Every structure is written in structure tokens, then in C-alpha cells.
Amino acid sequence: MAPSELGRPAHPSGRIVLAATPIGNLGDASARLRDLLAEADVIAAEDTRTARHLCQALGVSATGRFLAHHEHNEEASARGLLEQVRAGATVAVVSDAGMPTVSDPGYRLVAAAVAEGLDVTCAPGPSAVTTALALSGMPTDRFAFDGFLPRKDGDRRRRFEEIRTDPRTVVYFESPQRLTDALAVLAETLGAQRPVCVARELTKLHEEVVRGTAEEVLAWARERAAGEGIRGEIVLVVGPASATEGAEEVSEADAVAEVGVLVASGTRLKEAVAAVAGAHGLRNRDLYQAVLADRAG
Incomplete structure (x- = not known):
């Protein structure tokens, strides 16, 4: 049985790394993401300008080449990126925000790499x-x-x-x-x-x-x-x-008690009411009034 059939890469010298980027707060960027952006041979980005700005904001000096990899060129771009991996390159795949392949480019590249037995891994992180x-x-x-x-x-x-x-x-x-x-x-x-x-x-x-x-x-x-x-x-x-x-099966008293548990754990009253009401299909206003009445009683 070939190594790729066992789940091991047939080309261990190169690899694809799917790298999650912050969805808003730059503080969510992992140390692994910073290292990868600094060291990757190729950064395949949904928007190269966004990727460059991210590197700048994180204080990362990228040494690799930035290549566009988006929905309009994904098929052609994937072929070139696979050639890079076969030649031993580390290709970091990043979207504008969050995890590549999740409503963002990357799926076709990963599918083709897996079919060929190339090494694919992930630097996990933020996801909306x-x-x-x-x-x-x-x-x-x-x-x-x-x-x-x-x-x-x-x-x-x-x-x-x-x-x-x-x-x-x-x-x-x-x-x-x-x-x-x-x-x-x-x-x-x-x-x-x-x-x-x-x-x-x-x-x-x-x-x-x-x-x-x-x-x-x-x-x-x-x-x-x-x-x-x-x-x-x-x-x-x-x-x-x-x-x-x-x-229909949740009593008002039980819902009020659930709100009390959330509030005791540190959740604000309005947020606790909204969470419990949403989970049980209750009206926020009705449950809120019931909680106030219980406190007053």
C-alpha cells in the first residue's frame, strides 16, 4: 500500500499549511501564525494586500512570495501551488479573516493535494x-x-x-x-x-x-x-x-431558575434572560418580567 493511502505524505519535503487569521481582534493571532507568515516560502492569500497589511500589523517580516489565491483564480492557482509543494516549498494559505476553506478559498487546493498524497496541515485559530x-x-x-x-x-x-x-x-x-x-x-x-x-x-x-x-x-x-x-x-x-x-414543557419557574444560575455565574441579567428565552422559545420581555417579579416576591 502506498504511503499516501495510509494518510502519510508521499512528498514530505513540501507542505500546505491552512492558517487561520484574526476575524477582527489582532490579539487573536497565534504565535504559530506569526512564525508561519515569517518563514513560509509562499503565502497564498485571498487578497495579497490584506495579507501584507496583516503582516505589517503583526510586526512580521515575511520572506516568502505573496501569491493571489481567490475564488476567481482558484483552479489555476492551485496547480501552481501544488508544483511549489512538490518542489519542497511550504505554502501558507490564508483568507482575509478566519479559517481558509470555510466559505473561503482553499478547498480545491486541499482536495487536489490530498488526492496526490501531498502534506496538508493546519494552524488553527479564529473562526466566526x-x-x-x-x-x-x-x-x-x-x-x-x-x-x-x-x-x-x-x-x-x-x-x-x-x-x-x-x-x-x-x-x-x-x-x-x-x-x-x-x-x-x-x-x-x-x-x-x-x-x-x-x-x-x-x-x-x-x-x-x-x-x-x-x-x-x-x-x-x-x-x-x-x-x-x-x-x-x-x-x-x-x-x-x-x-x-x-x-411548551419548560415552566416559568424553571426558566427563572435557569436565569438565576447564569446570573450567579457572572452573566448580566439581560444577557441571561435572552439566552434562556432563546433556548426555550420564550419571549424575552415576559421572562424578564417574571425574573423581576420573582426577585420582588
């Missing part, structure tokens, strides 16, 4: 998908990432129909300009009480996480859109169908 999931307050034991939502309402509706009874939490990317329309279709398709979380500008200065039912988050989006507008990078997290169904 898992960051939003962790902050959502929704179940994380089973989840799916479904990329960018379609632009048209009909296509979005069909996409949401696919998860109507899905027992997993589902994560999407969406543009700020289309978020309100997407939430309106979501509420109509999955129901006003479906738990939803919008994570905006993750790890950046103006990070904002909005949790609640589809109805509540849609109301927030409409108000924001009519006022200062919705800006920045958006991650949309949709709770599992089971969370909405389970709301």
Missing part, C-alpha cells in the same frame, strides 16, 4: 462560525454550518424549510443589507418563536450579540435598519426545532 455558536446560548452538541444565505426570498425560504424540523443548531453568514429580509422570511417559515441569534462584528470594537425569538430579533433588526442602519459582518445562528418544541 464557532465563535458565534459559542456566544449564541444555543445547543452546541450538534450543529451545522450552511454558508451564506441565498439572495432571493424564495431561495431563502426553501433553505429555511430544509431545517424546519432539524434537531441541530444551524449557522449562516448573511450581509447586513439583507439581514432584515432574511429574518422576516425565517420568522414566517420557522415560526415567530424559533430561537435566533445575530452576532455582529465579532471580536471587533463594536461587537454586538442579539438573542431572542425570531419575532424579537426581527423587531430589533427593523428598528436598527430604520435608524442608524445595520453594518459589519453578520453571523446568523438559528436554534434547533427541538428548542422551540421544548418551550
Whole structure:
């Protein structure tokens, strides 16, 4: 059996390293990322200007060549990069932010390298998908990432129909300009009480996480859109169908108790209420009033 069939590289002299870059806060750049950018023979970047700016911001003096590797040239670029690896080069693959191949270029290169038995490894780091999931307050034991939502309402509706009874939490990317329309279709398709979380500008200065039912988050989006507008990078997290169904079985007293546990652990009251309400398909306002009444009683 050939070494590549055993999962070992047939060309150990060169390798591809998928390198996660900060999604906002430069402090999230790992020491391994800094070393890789400084030492790689080739830096294959979604945007070479962004990659150069990142190196400058991190104080890294890159000695390798910067090559463009993006969705419009990925197939042709991959062939050249594989030649570099065969010749013994270390090729660092970076996207503008987050993990390459996750709604970013890199998949075709990795697939071709794996098929050929070339060495592929990863320098893990920031990811908007898992960051939003962790902050959502929704179940994380089973989840799916479904990329960018379609632009048209009909296509979005069909996409949401696919998860109507899905027992997993589902994560999407969406543009700020289309978020309100997407939430309106979501509420109509999955129901006003479906738990939803919008994570905006993750790890950046103006990070904002909005949790609640589809109805509540849609109301927030409409108000924001009519006022200062919705800006920045958006991650949309949709709770599992089971969370909405389970709301009928959760008593108000139990929900209030869950809020108390979160507050005791250091979570702010409003955030705790939003997390518990979202997990059980309850209205934030109703649960908040119940918590205040319990405290006063």
C-alpha cells in the first residue's frame, strides 16, 4: 500500500499549511501564525494586500512570495501551488479573516493535494462560525454550518424549510443589507418563536450579540435598519426545532431558575434572560418580567 493511502505524505519535503487569521481582534493571532507568515516560502492569500497589511500589523517580516489565491483564480492557482509543494516549498494559505476553506478559498487546493498524497496541515485559530455558536446560548452538541444565505426570498425560504424540523443548531453568514429580509422570511417559515441569534462584528470594537425569538430579533433588526442602519459582518445562528418544541414543557419557574444560575455565574441579567428565552422559545420581555417579579416576591 502506498504511503499516501495510509494518510502519510508521499512528498514530505513540501507542505500546505491552512492558517487561520484574526476575524477582527489582532490579539487573536497565534504565535504559530506569526512564525508561519515569517518563514513560509509562499503565502497564498485571498487578497495579497490584506495579507501584507496583516503582516505589517503583526510586526512580521515575511520572506516568502505573496501569491493571489481567490475564488476567481482558484483552479489555476492551485496547480501552481501544488508544483511549489512538490518542489519542497511550504505554502501558507490564508483568507482575509478566519479559517481558509470555510466559505473561503482553499478547498480545491486541499482536495487536489490530498488526492496526490501531498502534506496538508493546519494552524488553527479564529473562526466566526464557532465563535458565534459559542456566544449564541444555543445547543452546541450538534450543529451545522450552511454558508451564506441565498439572495432571493424564495431561495431563502426553501433553505429555511430544509431545517424546519432539524434537531441541530444551524449557522449562516448573511450581509447586513439583507439581514432584515432574511429574518422576516425565517420568522414566517420557522415560526415567530424559533430561537435566533445575530452576532455582529465579532471580536471587533463594536461587537454586538442579539438573542431572542425570531419575532424579537426581527423587531430589533427593523428598528436598527430604520435608524442608524445595520453594518459589519453578520453571523446568523438559528436554534434547533427541538428548542422551540421544548418551550411548551419548560415552566416559568424553571426558566427563572435557569436565569438565576447564569446570573450567579457572572452573566448580566439581560444577557441571561435572552439566552434562556432563546433556548426555550420564550419571549424575552415576559421572562424578564417574571425574573423581576420573582426577585420582588
